[in-house]
Amino acid sequence: MKMGKWCLVLLLLLLSGCSSANTGQRQIPLRTAAPALSGQLLDEDGPAAAKRIVLGFSQLGSESTWREANTASIQEASAEAGITLILRNAEQDQQKQFDAIRSFIDSEVDIIAIAPVVQTGWEAILEEIKLAGIPVIILDRSVNVQDSSLYVTFIGSDFYEEGVKAAKYMIDKMRHDSGVITIAELQGTEGSTPSIDRGRGFRKMIEDKQNFRITQSKPAGFTKSGGREVMREFLQQPEEEWPQVLYAHNDDMAIGAVEAIEEAGLKAGSDIIIISVDGTRRAFEQMIEGNINAVVECNPLLGPLLMQAAKEIMSGRTLPKRIVPPEDIFTQELAGMEVENRKY
Known part of the structure; x- marks a missing residue:
């Protein structure tokens, strides 16, 4: 009888030691x-x-x-x-x-x-x-x-979809322009997911549209200073090669590019249409001033x-293997109503 009781205790200990969760x-x-x-x-x-x-x-x-x-x-x-x-x-x-x-x-x-x-x-x-x-x-x-x-x-976020949204806005915005639309691209950190996918999504939307061409593209590190310096390089080309559209992979680079555009004597948002990604308060303020035309939201x-x-x-x-936060795209017309809702 005693041996049976010890066997029962040992069995319970073994069972408790093998438990796990999945x-x-x-x-x-x-x-x-x-x-x-x-x-x-x-x-x-x-x-x-x-x-x-x-x-x-x-x-x-x-x-x-x-x-x-x-x-x-x-x-x-x-x-x-x-x-x-x-x-x-x-x-x-x-x-x-x-x-x-x-x-x-x-x-x-x-x-x-x-x-x-x-x-x-x-x-x-x-x-x-x-x-x-x-x-x-x-x-x-x-x-x-x-x-x-x-x-x-x-x-x-779905970075590929963000690139798609940016391209769709550009296509609609430039629908009345004839001839070839030249595009400059400020990429983020080279090899990073957002830079790769935002570029892929954007290019996918214009690959069969002969009137849209990316003529300048360079990494600018997702920083304001990087955006300013690379945009200066773009504008050192002959005037006939200046872009009509700037697609920046984030707001900081776009804001830096605005400074470079103004230094060159151009009007950002008018002489060069600017589309950015992120949705920061500073980008919304730039939209209100007319410097940035549209911002694709990327929720931080x-x-x-x-x-x-x-x-x-x-x-x-x-x-689920993939969790995506809800996001939108905002234009100059919506910026004034939305800016106070920006938490970043």
């Missing part, structure tokens, strides 16, 4: 998959002792007003959600991102979120995270990996979505 993407170790309530986890010692979710976030930089708003949104949302945030800023350096991620692994954070500098080169570090049993959320920019199970979900306020995703993962729920 996020719908892969198995997560017990320490990251305990039940969650309002951002808290039940401690192994009992429900009375609670532990906060710890999120390690590798931000790619602080190159623009959009990025600053993105960081602030994540910081504010983590505080509201009761989630401990460990933030490391890579300042546009992928190796710094790798170093930050390894520090998160060493600290045994519950979840790692990454806003990648560029798309490529992520397989090895994501494999390290997977071996550590830590779920990954990709934020804002995507990663180009063969194995999509290396991350749980990607939260961010991803903090609430990120924190909700973290809670869902820690509760063992399945998330």
